[in-house]
Amino acid sequence: MIDPKRVLRALAEHWTLLEPLCERFDAGTLGLAELRGQLASQLPDGTPTDITALLDQWIRLDILVPVAKSPNRFELNAQIHDFLAYLRREHRLGLCLEIEAYLRHLERLAGYIREAFDARDGHDLARQLRLLDMRVRDVLKKLANDEQALIGVAERAKTSDRQIPLRQRYAEVLATWDEYVEPMIQLVAADGAFEQGVYRVEQVLLRLLGEQQRLGQLVDDDLLLRTHARILEMQTTAQLTLRRARELLLPLREEARRHNAVTRGAALALAAIRKKGLDAVPQAALPLFTRPQSNFLGTASQVESYVYALARFEPKPAQFPRASKARSGEAPRPPRTAREMIERCEQALPLPDLMLWLLEQEPRGATDELLYWFSRLSRDNRFQRDRLERRDYQTAEHELSLCSYALLSSKAQQADSTSASHAS
Amino acid sequence: MHLDLSQLTQLTPIFRELFKGYHISQRDAELYSQLSNLQDAYRALFRAMGFELVCDSRGFYYFVPEQMGAQVNKTAQRLALFTFILVEHLADQGRDPLAVLDGGTLGRDELPALLDKYRDLFVQAEVQTQEDLEEKVMRRLTQLGFAQEDNGIYRFLPPMHRFLDVCLAVQQDRDLAAVLHSDLPLPAPTLSEEPEEEPIISLTDDSADNEEAALARAIAEERIAEEQEAQA
Numbered sequence: 001m002i003d004p005k006r007v008l009r010a011l012a013e014h015w016t017l018l019e020p021l022c023e024r025f026d027a028g029t030l031g032l033a034e035l036r037g038q039l040a041s042q043l044p045d046g047t048p049t050d051i052t053a054l055l056d057q058w059i060r061l062d063i064l065v066p067v068a069k070s071p072n073r074f075e076l077n078a079q080i081h082d083f084l085a086y087l088r089r090e091h092r093l094g095l096c097l098e099i100e101a102y103l104r105h106l107e108r109l110a111g112y113i114r115e116a117f118d119a120r121d122g123h124d125l126a127r128q129l130r131l132l133d134m135r136v137r138d139v140l141k142k143l144a145n146d147e148q149a150l151i152g153v154a155e156r157a158k159t160s161d162r163q164i165p166l167r168q169r170y171a172e173v174l175a176t177w178d179e180y181v182e183p184m185i186q187l188v189a190a191d192g193a194f195e196q197g198v199y200r201v202e203q204v205l206l207r208l209l210g211e212q213q214r215l216g217q218l219v220d221d222d223l224l225l226r227t228h229a230r231i232l233e234m235q236t237t238a239q240l241t242l243r244r245a246r247e248l249l250l251p252l253r254e255e256a257r258r259h260n261a262v263t264r265g266a267a268l269a270l271a272a273i274r275k276k277g278l279d280a281v282p283q284a285a286l287p288l289f290t291r292p293q294s295n296f297l298g299t300a301s302q303v304e305s306y307v308y309a310l311a312r313f314e315p316k317p318a319q320f321p322r323a324s325k326a327r328s329g330e331a332p333r334p335p336r337t338a339r340e341m342i343e344r345c346e347q348a349l350p351l352p353d354l355m356l357w358l359l360e361q362e363p364r365g366a367t368d369e370l371l372y373w374f375s376r377l378s379r380d381n382r383f384q385r386d387r388l389e390r391r392d393y394q395t396a397e398h399e400l401s402l403c404s405y406a407l408l409s410s411k412a413q414q415a416d417s418t419s420a421s422h423a424s
Numbered sequence: 425m426h427l428d429l430s431q432l433t434q435l436t437p438i439f440r441e442l443f444k445g446y447h448i449s450q451r452d453a454e455l456y457s458q459l460s461n462l463q464d465a466y467r468a469l470f471r472a473m474g475f476e477l478v479c480d481s482r483g484f485y486y487f488v489p490e491q492m493g494a495q496v497n498k499t500a501q502r503l504a505l506f507t508f509i510l511v512e513h514l515a516d517q518g519r520d521p522l523a524v525l526d527g528g529t530l531g532r533d534e535l536p537a538l539l540d541k542y543r544d545l546f547v548q549a550e551v552q553t554q555e556d557l558e559e560k561v562m563r564r565l566t567q568l569g570f571a572q573e574d575n576g577i578y579r580f581l582p583p584m585h586r587f588l589d590v591c592l593a594v595q596q597d598r599d600l601a602a603v604l605h606s607d608l609p610l611p612a613p614t615l616s617e618e619p620e621e622e623p624i625i626s627l628t629d630d631s632a633d634n635e636e637a638a639l640a641r642a643i644a645e646e647r648i649a650e651e652q653e654a655q656a
Contacts, residue, residue: 169520259522262588265595266511266521270545272594273508278501278548281594 007061011080014054017042018063022076022084029067029075093149093176094142096183099238102139103197106132106231110204117208122218129223132201136230143234143241150176150241154248170256177253181245188242198235202228338376345377345407354378354385355393355404367395377407384408427465434458438466442477442487447569447583449484459485483582484569499564502549506561507587509542525584532576535562 011018017039024030024038032055039051046054058064063080067073076084085092109132116125157173187194205228212218272280344361351357354377358370378385385405393400429435438455441448448455459466463479470477476488507525514521524530539546539557551557562578565571570587571578 255522258592259520261595262591263511263515263521265591265593266508266515268597269504269508269591269594270512273505273545273548278505281501281504281590 002062007063007080010057010061010063011084014058017054018084019088022081022088025076025081029070029073032072032074035074092145093153093180094146096180096187098142099139099184100187100193102135102142103194106135106139106201107197109135110201113208114204117211117218120218126219126223129219129227133227133230136227136234139234140230140237143237146180147241147244150180150245150248154252157252170252173249173252174256177249181242181249184238184242184245188238194238195235198231201231205231336373341373341377342380342382345380346382346409349383349407349409351407353388353404354407355400355402359393359395364396367398367400370395371400374402374404378405382410384410427469431462432458432465432469435466435469439470441569442470442475442485445487445568447484447486447581447586449569449582451569451572451581456483456485480582480585482585484585486569486583498549499560499568502551502561503564503568503570504587504590505545505549506565507584508591509538509545511591513538513541522588525580525588527582528580530578530580532558532562532573532578 020042021030021035021038030038035055036048036051039054040046040048043051055064059066059074062077064074065077067075075081109128113125113128113132116128153172153176157170160169186192189195205224209221209224209228212221212224269281345351345357348357355370355374358365358373358377362370362373377383385407388404388406390401390403393402393404434455438448438459441452441455448459450456459479467477467479470487478486478488480486510525510530511521514524535557536554539551539554543552546552546557549560551560562571562573565578566573568583569581570583571580573579
């Protein structure tokens, strides 16, 4: 028999060494060499003899126990491990089956209580009631521990590295859901074993209270009432724990499921596109959105080429001039490029009226060409524009009425504003 | 419903952006907060104008084009294809596709590898070069409010959920899955049975009859030939 005081004293004295070891032991057993290495790193001044003495002491106090069939490997004594886990607020999720087993035991105890009452054995009745009360406390303790463990599961999933694939990150969540929450839902359901077990025990206690009033007291009513209250508390706690588990884990489980569905959907869509082309993706599924509207003016030739592309419009065959034939009339001028026009415009800055300048540049230009250049140049971010009053302009073919712009260099404008702000 | 236009201070920019097909999300803080605060007013006003404003609870607003004549355009197909590719590519790399497409980032330097790996698919969407990919996909994503670009880093915004929803819709499309997973040939149509007809050539004649008939035919032919010779 090991003196409990000595164990507790050793735990308190060596807490700084034992606490980091707990984490290692959570992951599995440790070989003697690993254990010595771990302690040596924590005790830089300790000699190998000190470490051997320390390990001897722990083994003698049953804090460390050799692993079965591996005498050079050690683990923490399971009772000590649980106690240290409780002190470190490390909660390991239990099994739903444990709760079910406790419930079966509660039902059996309720049966013994009924038998003891029927036999009018007051002493046995009090003993069984105490056992029932202690077992209910065990369930409550377990539910509280499980709730903390569930919080830990959710926290680990949320805080783990976002770069790890979701399936891996949420593996613990999914396993917890399948192994704990899902069976708990069935257990705590209205027609589940938990509710029915609690109901049976409750009925026995209530019948006992009524019978005691009729036949006289065998045990104190307070004991019965306290046990009954604790059973109701256990019932509420189980429901609250389950609700908390659902609140914590359901969103994470849904996220993981959605992730799987998205990845599978993408793979399916790509496979369909590979087999049957881009139109294989169900059109109804694709998002409809307004095509970005262009409010940019185009010239007749641009519109024509656009229409051609759209409707397979057949153009007129182009007549190329013969090399031998002398050119009659003025040589055709190549179309102006946007760069050319912007450069010319930049050189002519500041422009008091863009439309007037264009008419001077291209007096015989087609109206749509002129409007195209007007639109293009007035929108270019190299220029700062100021709207002018509406007035009429005469092109070679038409009379236009529009609000023209005065153009300035946007750099000059920026420089002005900067110097103004410096001055102020 | 009474509408106070003076409250809708951001009406012009909101309408301009939505009309262009842009998705307004929290990145456009001013527009987004006004839309969230006066959601019903904006919705009613736009409905009266013939536009359906969709308020997605995941944090974005957009116009649904009129169903009449609304077609899934090339851009939508191209962007959906890019989303599928990116999801698969990230999953292949062991990265979390949802973490990237739901508020995460993608570097421009990752695009060439993506293009190389999925060239056969991109070609179907007329995306052949890195420039095409940037111009026809990434620029479109930013223009429509699905992503924003900053110093060569693309950050995906909440409207990307519209494309993730496509993945989910495809996943639920059992017909599509069935077509893909079935290697069986297309079922042949069953025709109604035709009435039996007299065979044109009977191959079941008795062999003895055959010989006799052949002999009779040969004699008759010989006789005709002799008569013809005699006449000549």
